[in-house]
Amino acid sequence: MATITIDGQSYEADPSANLLQAALTLGFDLPYFCWHPALGSVGACRQCAVRQYRDEEDTTGQIVMACMVPVADGLRCSIVEPEAAEFRAEVIEWLMSNHPHDCPVCDEGGECHLQDMTVMTGHCKRRFRFPKRTFRNQYLGPFINHEMNRCIQCYRCVRFYGDYAGGSDLVAMAAHNHVYFGRHEEGILENEFSGNLVEICPTGVFTDKTLKHHYSRKWDMVSSPSVCSHCAVGCNTIASTRYGSVRRILNRYHHDINGYFLCDRGRFGYTFTDAADRLRRPLLHPDRERDVETVAEPAEAMKRIREIFSEATGVAGIGSPRASLESNYALRNLVGSGRFSSGLPRIEHDATTALLEAMRNAPDGPGSLRDAERADAVLILGEDPNNTAPRLALALRQSVRNEPIRADAGSRIPRWHDRAIRDFVQDRKGPLFIAWPASTRLDDLAAGTHRAAPDEIARLGFAVAHAIDPQSPAVTDLDDSASDLASRIARALKEADRPMVVSGTALRSPAIIAAAAATVHALRRTGSGGSSFLAVAPEANTIGDAMLEGAPLETLEQQLESGEVDTLVILENDIYRRLPAPATDRIISKARRIIALDSIATATTNRADVVLPAGSFAESDGTFVNHEGRAQRFFQPLPPAGDVLEAWRWIGRIAAETGTSKQNEWDRLDRVLTALARDCPELAPARDAAPDAAFRANGQRFPRAPRRFSGRTSILSHLSVHEPKPPEDSDSPLSFTMEGHSGQPPAALVSHYWSPGWNSSQALNKFQSEVAGPARGGDPGARLIPGNGPNERPSTAIPAPVPDDDQTLLAVPCYEVFGSDELSARAPAVAERIPKPYVALAPTDAEHHGLDSGDSLNLLIGELRVSAPVRLDPKLPPGLCGIPAGMPGWSVPHLPARASVVT
Amino acid sequence: MLSLIKSLWLVFLHLFRKRFTIQYPEEKAYLAPRYRGRIILSRDPDGGERCVACYLCAAACPVECIALDATEDENGRRYPDFFRINFSRCIYCGYCEEACPTYAIQLVPDFEMAEYNRQNMVYEKEDLLIDGEGKYHGYNYYKVAGIAIGGKDKGEGENESSPIDPKDLMP
Incomplete structure (x- = not known):
C-alpha cells in the first residue's frame, strides 16, 4: 500500500490504482465521465481535475486529471482547491452548453450521472445563449432507444461496444462538436451486449426501450435482488417493479460473476412475466384431450388434487432445471426420491451428470467468469458461449488480451491505462481455441478453430490431454490437421500461467466433458498450477437440479409402463421441449392424471388435469445453482398477488392437503432450506447464500422501496380510499415498503444502488470494498462444489472416429x-x-x-x-x-x- | 363591576364597526390568484396536455397523494396514462406545482371540494384536466425540449439549430 495525501490528510491507497479510483475508494466525491472501472481511463473528459503538488514545499502545484495519475507513495493532491473545483465546474458548463432541456421526459432523469456530476460541481445556470446543436436519432432495434441530442461526447459507448464487447456497428462519426455516436445506417444493434449501453452512458442517449414502454422513475420502483433466470451463468440482477409489473432489469454487481455487465437476453427478457400467456389462476381441464379449461378457486383445485392423490396408485414428480432448488426439492420430498425425475431426457441427463462429476473432480472446483476474464489461454470444447452463456463470451473476449499484455513491456503499463494498453496490444491476441461444429461469434479472436462432429471434438480434447501429458491415453486415427491443432493447443495451454478449459452440455456429449476434464488434469499433473475448468450448463438451475439426483424422463416412462406410477406432478417443465412430440404424447397419455405447476402456459400445462399458477422469478423467493455450483438466492420484487404462489409453497400445500406432511411444515422458505440441508448435505451451504428471514439490522428490515417512493396513499385509492396494510414478507428480511434500515444491507440483499449525491447506478462505488473489487462484506452466494485437488483421474473412454455416412x-x-x-x-x-x-x-x-x-x-x-x-x-x-x-x-x-x- | 360595564360598552361599540363576516355560501370570499386550493392539470397554448408524466410532483408530494403512470403516443409525446390525486390526503402545500417543470399542475383558488363520501375525494385525470392554460400563459414545454414529437421535428424547437449531418467532416 502507498501513502498518499489528499487535502492535507494521509491515506493508504493501492499503488496499482489511479488517483481517481483511489479517491473514490476512500469515499471522496470526485466527478468523472469517461473513466469506467471496467473500461479504464483515457483522460478524455477532463472532469476529474485535481491539483497535484510535487512535495510538501510546493504550494503552486498543477492541475492534473486524477484518472491518469498513478497512485504512488508520497503523492500529494487537493480536490477542494478552488481553482481545481472551478475547472471542474467549467468543464461541466461546456458539456452542458448543448444539452437539451429534456430531463422531465428523459428516461435517465433521476438516475443520471450527468445530473449528479452537474450538481456535484455546483454548475446551475446556463450562460450559453446561442442555438443548441441538434442531431437526428436512429432506430437501433427493440432494446435501445437513441436520443443523440443529449450526448456529452464522453466516448464510453463506443469504448464499451467496440473495444470491450467486440461490436462493429456502433461508431463515432463526424468531427468537432458534431461528433455523432450511432450506426452507419439505421438498424438493429447487432451485439448481444448492447443493453449495457443503458448503464454505460452517463446520460440519456442510450436508454432502455422496454422500460420506455412502461416508464417509471428509479425512485418509484420497488426492487429486489434477483438472479437472472435465462441461462446458467446466474448473473446478479436488480428486478424493479411498479404497479404490480416488472419494469426493468438492472445489473447487480458480483465481483466473481457478471461484474458490471449483463447480456441482452438477461436484461430484456423479463417481460415474459407480463405476457398474455402467464398463468395467474388455477385451471382445471375436465377432459385432457379436448381444449376445454375452467378457471378454479385455489380451494377447488386443492380438492381436486386431493381426489387425484387418493385415487392414485403411485405419484411421480418431474422436476425442472428452470425451477428453483427449493421447488425441485419440495417436489422430490412430495413424491420420494425413487420417483423423482430431473425432468431431462437421458441424452441431456447423462451429459449433465458427467458435467457435475467433472465439476466435483476439478482440481480447484469449477471456474468462475472472473477466472475466465483472467485466463491467458483458453480452450473451448463443444460450447458456443455467445449463445449458451453470453456473459461468459464477454469475459473470454477480455481474456485474449492477457497473454500479449503479460509479454515484456506490457506488464509495466498499469491495467487501468486503457488507451496505452490497447495501443501496446494492437491486434495481438492470446491463445483462444474453439471446437464447435459451426462458426461462433468468438471466431474472430480465435487462434485456432476445430469444426467437427461432437465425437471428433471429444477426440481433439483427448489428443490435447495426451499432448500435454503423455500419461494420458493417445487418440488413434486422428487426422493431421486435428493432431497439429492438438499440439498447438497443448503448447499454448502449457505455456500459460492461467490456462482454462471451457466445456459443457451444449452438444449433450459426456465424452467432450470427459476430454475437457482430462485436459485440465493433464495440465495439473504437468505442473500448471493455475489451470481451471469452467463448466457451462444450459439453464438457470441445471446444476442444482442435477445435484438432487433425479432420474431421467425415460425411467419415469418405464415406471408408468409398469403401472407402478399413474399420476404425474410436473414442475415448471414443458416436456414437449425435452422429448420429441410422439414420445411426450406417450408419457402424457400413459399418465392417468397430471398436475402441472408453471408460471407460463405451455404445451404440457395444456394437457394437465390441474394447473397451478407458480410464480416467475418476480413472484418467488428461491435459490438457483449456477454453472460454477454457486447457490444464489433471488427475492421477489412483487408482493404475492392473486392466486400466484411460489412452486415450493404450492407443493407444500399439496403435501399438507394430501397428508404427506404436517400442516404448515413448508410455508416458509427457511423451513424448506433447513429440510434441504438435512436431506442433502452437499446442498447444505445453499442456506447461507443469503441471510435468513429473521436477519435484521438494528431490529429493522431492509426496504425494497427507495426512500423517495411516491404515491403510497393514492396508488390503490381508486379501489378504496382506505389504505390497506402493506404486504408482509415471511421469507426474507426485506420489506415491501420504504420503511426500514437506511444503511447498506449485506450484498445479497441490495435492492438499489443509491448514495447521497449519487443517484445513478454509478453509486455502486459506495457498495464495493474498493472500486471494482468485491462487494462490501463479501460477495453473495455460496459455493457448493469446493473442488477435489489433483488426485482423481477422470474417465478416459475415447470415442471412435465418426464414420463417413452418405445416406x-x-x-x-x-x-x-x-x-x-x-x-x-x-x-x-x-x-x-x-x-x-x-x-x-x-x-x-x-x-x-x-x-x-x-x-x-x-x-x-x-x-x-x-x-x-x-x-x-x-x-x-x-x-x-x-x-x-x-x-x-x-x-x-x-x-x-x-x-x-x-x- | 366597572370592568363589566366597560366590556359591555366595548361590545356595544362593535355594532357600529365594519363587518368582516360574509354570508358564505351566498356571498363568496375573495381569494388571491395564488391561493392554494384545488389542483388542476392544464393544457399548453396548442391545446395539448401539458403534463409530460415526469413524476416530479409525485416525488415532491409530502403525503404521497399523487400517483400517475407514463405512456407515449405514436410520435413519442409522453403523457400520463392515468393521473390520480387522493384529495382526502392532500394538504394543499403546493410543492407539486413548485416541482412541475411544465406548469401542468397548478393549485387554483377553489376550496369547495367537500364530500359526504371520502371515496369521492379521489380525482382521476378526467376530473383534473381543464381546457385552458390556468395561471401560466404561453409556455409550451415541448417547444423547449430537445426531443421530437408529432408536429415538431429535431431542430425546430426554440433556440435550436437544424440537425447536423453525421457524415459531414467539414470544419
Missing part, C-alpha cells in the same frame, strides 16, 4: 442467444430478435441434395419430421446439419441424432 446427416443442436431460452423468448422485445426457423447445412451437402440457401429441407429425425429453410454455413463440416435448439413453436428436441433427408 444421413448428423443433426447437432445449435443455439441462438435470442430464442433458445424458453422464458426470454416469450418477451416481446426478445421475440423480435429471434431468427426465423432454419437448418444449417454445409454447401457441399446442400449441393449433394440439390438445395440452395432458402430452399425448404425436410428431415426425418427418429420419428420426428422437421421442415425448415436451408441456411448455408460454409464453416459447417460436411455430413452435419445444425438445428437451432429450443426455438419457440418448432423446437426439435433430443439432438444430436441422425437425420435422413426426405424428398
Whole structure:
C-alpha cells in the first residue's frame, strides 16, 4: 500500500490504482465521465481535475486529471482547491452548453450521472445563449432507444461496444462538436451486449426501450435482488417493479460473476412475466384431450388434487432445471426420491451428470467468469458461449488480451491505462481455441478453430490431454490437421500461467466433458498450477437440479409402463421441449392424471388435469445453482398477488392437503432450506447464500422501496380510499415498503444502488470494498462444489472416429442467444430478435441434395419430421446439419441424432 | 363591576364597526390568484396536455397523494396514462406545482371540494384536466425540449439549430 495525501490528510491507497479510483475508494466525491472501472481511463473528459503538488514545499502545484495519475507513495493532491473545483465546474458548463432541456421526459432523469456530476460541481445556470446543436436519432432495434441530442461526447459507448464487447456497428462519426455516436445506417444493434449501453452512458442517449414502454422513475420502483433466470451463468440482477409489473432489469454487481455487465437476453427478457400467456389462476381441464379449461378457486383445485392423490396408485414428480432448488426439492420430498425425475431426457441427463462429476473432480472446483476474464489461454470444447452463456463470451473476449499484455513491456503499463494498453496490444491476441461444429461469434479472436462432429471434438480434447501429458491415453486415427491443432493447443495451454478449459452440455456429449476434464488434469499433473475448468450448463438451475439426483424422463416412462406410477406432478417443465412430440404424447397419455405447476402456459400445462399458477422469478423467493455450483438466492420484487404462489409453497400445500406432511411444515422458505440441508448435505451451504428471514439490522428490515417512493396513499385509492396494510414478507428480511434500515444491507440483499449525491447506478462505488473489487462484506452466494485437488483421474473412454455416412446427416443442436431460452423468448422485445426457423447445412451437402440457401429441407429425425429453410454455413463440416435448439413453436428436441433427408 | 360595564360598552361599540363576516355560501370570499386550493392539470397554448408524466410532483408530494403512470403516443409525446390525486390526503402545500417543470399542475383558488363520501375525494385525470392554460400563459414545454414529437421535428424547437449531418467532416 502507498501513502498518499489528499487535502492535507494521509491515506493508504493501492499503488496499482489511479488517483481517481483511489479517491473514490476512500469515499471522496470526485466527478468523472469517461473513466469506467471496467473500461479504464483515457483522460478524455477532463472532469476529474485535481491539483497535484510535487512535495510538501510546493504550494503552486498543477492541475492534473486524477484518472491518469498513478497512485504512488508520497503523492500529494487537493480536490477542494478552488481553482481545481472551478475547472471542474467549467468543464461541466461546456458539456452542458448543448444539452437539451429534456430531463422531465428523459428516461435517465433521476438516475443520471450527468445530473449528479452537474450538481456535484455546483454548475446551475446556463450562460450559453446561442442555438443548441441538434442531431437526428436512429432506430437501433427493440432494446435501445437513441436520443443523440443529449450526448456529452464522453466516448464510453463506443469504448464499451467496440473495444470491450467486440461490436462493429456502433461508431463515432463526424468531427468537432458534431461528433455523432450511432450506426452507419439505421438498424438493429447487432451485439448481444448492447443493453449495457443503458448503464454505460452517463446520460440519456442510450436508454432502455422496454422500460420506455412502461416508464417509471428509479425512485418509484420497488426492487429486489434477483438472479437472472435465462441461462446458467446466474448473473446478479436488480428486478424493479411498479404497479404490480416488472419494469426493468438492472445489473447487480458480483465481483466473481457478471461484474458490471449483463447480456441482452438477461436484461430484456423479463417481460415474459407480463405476457398474455402467464398463468395467474388455477385451471382445471375436465377432459385432457379436448381444449376445454375452467378457471378454479385455489380451494377447488386443492380438492381436486386431493381426489387425484387418493385415487392414485403411485405419484411421480418431474422436476425442472428452470425451477428453483427449493421447488425441485419440495417436489422430490412430495413424491420420494425413487420417483423423482430431473425432468431431462437421458441424452441431456447423462451429459449433465458427467458435467457435475467433472465439476466435483476439478482440481480447484469449477471456474468462475472472473477466472475466465483472467485466463491467458483458453480452450473451448463443444460450447458456443455467445449463445449458451453470453456473459461468459464477454469475459473470454477480455481474456485474449492477457497473454500479449503479460509479454515484456506490457506488464509495466498499469491495467487501468486503457488507451496505452490497447495501443501496446494492437491486434495481438492470446491463445483462444474453439471446437464447435459451426462458426461462433468468438471466431474472430480465435487462434485456432476445430469444426467437427461432437465425437471428433471429444477426440481433439483427448489428443490435447495426451499432448500435454503423455500419461494420458493417445487418440488413434486422428487426422493431421486435428493432431497439429492438438499440439498447438497443448503448447499454448502449457505455456500459460492461467490456462482454462471451457466445456459443457451444449452438444449433450459426456465424452467432450470427459476430454475437457482430462485436459485440465493433464495440465495439473504437468505442473500448471493455475489451470481451471469452467463448466457451462444450459439453464438457470441445471446444476442444482442435477445435484438432487433425479432420474431421467425415460425411467419415469418405464415406471408408468409398469403401472407402478399413474399420476404425474410436473414442475415448471414443458416436456414437449425435452422429448420429441410422439414420445411426450406417450408419457402424457400413459399418465392417468397430471398436475402441472408453471408460471407460463405451455404445451404440457395444456394437457394437465390441474394447473397451478407458480410464480416467475418476480413472484418467488428461491435459490438457483449456477454453472460454477454457486447457490444464489433471488427475492421477489412483487408482493404475492392473486392466486400466484411460489412452486415450493404450492407443493407444500399439496403435501399438507394430501397428508404427506404436517400442516404448515413448508410455508416458509427457511423451513424448506433447513429440510434441504438435512436431506442433502452437499446442498447444505445453499442456506447461507443469503441471510435468513429473521436477519435484521438494528431490529429493522431492509426496504425494497427507495426512500423517495411516491404515491403510497393514492396508488390503490381508486379501489378504496382506505389504505390497506402493506404486504408482509415471511421469507426474507426485506420489506415491501420504504420503511426500514437506511444503511447498506449485506450484498445479497441490495435492492438499489443509491448514495447521497449519487443517484445513478454509478453509486455502486459506495457498495464495493474498493472500486471494482468485491462487494462490501463479501460477495453473495455460496459455493457448493469446493473442488477435489489433483488426485482423481477422470474417465478416459475415447470415442471412435465418426464414420463417413452418405445416406444421413448428423443433426447437432445449435443455439441462438435470442430464442433458445424458453422464458426470454416469450418477451416481446426478445421475440423480435429471434431468427426465423432454419437448418444449417454445409454447401457441399446442400449441393449433394440439390438445395440452395432458402430452399425448404425436410428431415426425418427418429420419428420426428422437421421442415425448415436451408441456411448455408460454409464453416459447417460436411455430413452435419445444425438445428437451432429450443426455438419457440418448432423446437426439435433430443439432438444430436441422425437425420435422413426426405424428398 | 366597572370592568363589566366597560366590556359591555366595548361590545356595544362593535355594532357600529365594519363587518368582516360574509354570508358564505351566498356571498363568496375573495381569494388571491395564488391561493392554494384545488389542483388542476392544464393544457399548453396548442391545446395539448401539458403534463409530460415526469413524476416530479409525485416525488415532491409530502403525503404521497399523487400517483400517475407514463405512456407515449405514436410520435413519442409522453403523457400520463392515468393521473390520480387522493384529495382526502392532500394538504394543499403546493410543492407539486413548485416541482412541475411544465406548469401542468397548478393549485387554483377553489376550496369547495367537500364530500359526504371520502371515496369521492379521489380525482382521476378526467376530473383534473381543464381546457385552458390556468395561471401560466404561453409556455409550451415541448417547444423547449430537445426531443421530437408529432408536429415538431429535431431542430425546430426554440433556440435550436437544424440537425447536423453525421457524415459531414467539414470544419
